Amino acid sequence: MGLPTVFVRLTGCPLRCTYCDTSYAFSGGERLALSEILKQVSAYNPRYVTVTGGEPLAQRDCWLLLKMLCDAGYSTSVETSGAIDIRQVDKRVSTVLDIKTPGSGEHERNLYQNLNFLKRKDQVKFVIIDRADYEWSRQFIADNELHGKFEILFSPVHGELDPAEMAKWILADNLQVRMQIQLHKYLWGDERGR
Ligand code: SF4
Numbered sequence: 001m002g003l004p005t006v007f008v009r010l011t012g013c014p015l016r017c018t019y020c021d022t023s024y025a026f027s028g029g030e031r032l033a034l035s036e037i038l039k040q041v042s043a044y045n046p047r048y049v050t051v052t053g054g055e056p057l058a059q060r061d062c063w064l065l066l067k068m069l070c071d072a073g074y075s076t077s078v079e080t081s082g083a084i085d086i087r088q089v090d091k092r093v094s095t096v097l098d099i100k101t102p103g104s105g106e107h108e109r110n111l112y113q114n115l116n117f118l119k120r121k122d123q124v125k126f127v128i129i130d131r132a133d134y135e136w137s138r139q140f141i142a143d144n145e146l147h148g149k150f151e152i153l154f155s156p157v158h159g160e161l162d163p164a165e166m167a168k169w170i171l172a173d174n175l176q177v178r179m180q181i182q183l184h185k186y187l188w189g190d191e192r193g194r
Contacts, residue, residue, distance in 0.1 A: 005048040013054035015081050017104040019157040025054040052079040063088045083109040087117050095122040103129035125153040129160050152177040158185045
C-alpha cells in the first residue's frame with residue numbers, strides 16, 4: 001500500500017458483497033488481448049502491478065496474464081475474493097486473499113482450502129463493516145492459527161466503519177494485524193480508474 005502501482009482491473013465477479021465499491025466492474029470494460037494488456041502496462045514503466053476486479057480469477061486467462069506479468073519482471077500481485085481455487089496462481093505472484101465476513105453477505109462462498117495454498121509472502125484480508133465482523137474475524141484467525149503464517153490485513157469498509165474506532169479495537173486487543181485503509185478513497189474519492 002502506498003507504492004506506485006498499475007492496476008489491471010478485470011471485468012466480472014460471481015459475488016455480490018453488500019459493501020462492494022467496484023460494482024461498475026461487474027460488466028462492461030474492453031476486450032483486450034493479453035499482449036495488448038502487457039503493452040499498456042509497460043507504458044507506465046511500473047515496478048508493481050496488481051491484477052484485481054471484480055474477481056480476476058473468474059476470467060479463464062487470468063492465470064496466464066499473471067505468469068506473463070511475472071515473466072516481464074514486474075512485482076505482481078492478485079486480489080481475489082477467496083471464492084475461487086488459487087492453486088493455478090503463479091508462485092511468483094503475491095496473493096491477497098479475502099476471507100469474506102458475515103457482513104459481506106457472501107461468507108458462505110469462502111473456499112477455506114485456499115488457506116492451504118498460500119505462501120509466506122501472501123496476505124489474508126478481512127474487510128470489516130462493524131464490531132460483529134471484527135469479532136468474527138478475530139475468532140477466525142485464532143481458530144485457524146493464522147498469526148505468523150501470513151500477513152493479516154484488517155480493512156474497515158469506507159463510509160461504514162470509522163477507521164479510528166477499528167484502530168481502537170485492535171490496540172485494545174493487541175491484535176497483530178496490519179490495518180489498511182482504502183488510500184485511493186482518501187486521495188481521489190470514488191473516481192474510477194484510480
Ligand atoms: S468480491 Fe470484490 S468485486 Fe466481487 S462483489 Fe465482493 S467486493 Fe465486489
